[in-house]
Amino acid sequence: MRLRHLAFSLLVFSGLARADVDLTDDQGKPVHLAQPARRIVSLAPHVTELLYAAGAGERVVGAVQYSDYPEAAKKVARVGSYTAVDMEKVVALKPDLVVAWKSGNRDAHLDKLRGLGIPVFINEPRKIDDVARSLSQFGRLAGTEAVAEPAAKAFRERYAALAARYSARPKVRTFYEIWNRPLMTINGEHLIADVMRLCGGENVFAKLPVLAPAIDVEAVLAAQPEAIVASGMGEARPEWLDDWRKWTKLPAVARGNLFFIPPDQIQRHTPRILDGAERLCGQLEEARERR
Incomplete structure (x- = not known):
């Protein structure tokens, strides 16, 4: 009985691990992953920080210059700056997802990555609540919703308290x-x-x-x-x-x-x-x- 229960649990877990991820990014483009990302390259310092806050820090294998928060982010391999991405370094890291910043990264770089078959998710927060939305999105992309959703909730609660006091x-x-x-x-x-x-x-x-x-x-x-x-x-x-x-x-x-x-x-x-x-x-x- 225990063996059957264990086998069923492993089947459920493996099914979840392989579950497709479908999201629309902040540029309105659909992004499809066959399973939650395990090797992520971040092309903006704020994206790196958000990935860590969403519980996906251990999956970040590459990041741009000035990705310095939290402390662990300083140890991640560098792939240039957000305005001058080293494409060879990005490709060499074999990412299954690149998270980019529309206002900072060059379209030519992002188009090249897509051309190589690497999924690219564009992040472009303009409002405070977009931070919470980004946390939720990154949690889904990396399969770390258990961390990302409470973080997004805590952010919104703090935001609401400040708004009630000052707006x-x-x-x-x-x-x-x-x-x-x-x-x-x-x-x-x-x-x-x-x-x-x-x-x-x-x-x-x-x-x-x-x-x-x-x-x-x-x-x-x-x-x-x-x-x-x-x-x-x-x-x-x-x-x-x-x-x-x-x-x-x-x-x-x-x-x-x-x-x-x-x-x-x-x-x-x-x-x-x-x-x-x-x-x-x-x-x-x-x-x-x-x-």
């Missing part, structure tokens, strides 16, 4: 500075703009047509933001954030609302986006108190 607060006109030379910001379609909305911030450049446009100082002065938020390149506050202090009549300067958030907490489409959101929400609360 209806009085609006704060906010300028987000990605970089200083060239001076760059984000429009209303960017993930960071969604974080602003969560915190009751109003993106002063929301109506610009480009996702991450270059602007000039005069445009910022004309927009009269109450808060300026910068990210920079690492954990240290960028020195160029203080360049705005020369414009003493700018509300953000006059009220001392020059804020910094580490880029990994607000520019990556991962669960850590809520760490950045919590920080931004607190900063905009300070701005309201200084009115």
Whole structure:
């Protein structure tokens, strides 16, 4: 009896392991896997982090430069950068799935991989809740739903709690500075703009047509933001954030609302986006108190 039960269990398990996976990616393209992926190459740092958060970290055999979170991701073989993928290295890793980033990877590279018969899944999160959706998708692709679904649920619950606390607060006109030379910001379609909305911030450049446009100082002065938020390149506050202090009549300067958030907490489409959101929400609360 025990042997029959064991045989039945093994049959069920093997059937699940071989179960087809059919998903539509964020570009609207169907992706079919004969079974959950076992060898995954990630072509963006945020994708690598999401795969680990979805319980698929042990299946990531290749990743691009700056895939540095969690710590284990640093040990994964490198296949170039997201803008300059080393195709030979990718193919040599014999992946059964490549997860790519539409905004960062080149179409020519992705088309070549598809031409070689390698399934490519495009990830393109634009809203905060897209992080939870990505976790669920990656869990299905790798067969790690037991980890991915609770992670997605926990993310949505934390997101809802922040929204309940901050989204209806009085609006704060906010300028987000990605970089200083060239001076760059984000429009209303960017993930960071969604974080602003969560915190009751109003993106002063929301109506610009480009996702991450270059602007000039005069445009910022004309927009009269109450808060300026910068990210920079690492954990240290960028020195160029203080360049705005020369414009003493700018509300953000006059009220001392020059804020910094580490880029990994607000520019990556991962669960850590809520760490950045919590920080931004607190900063905009300070701005309201200084009115």
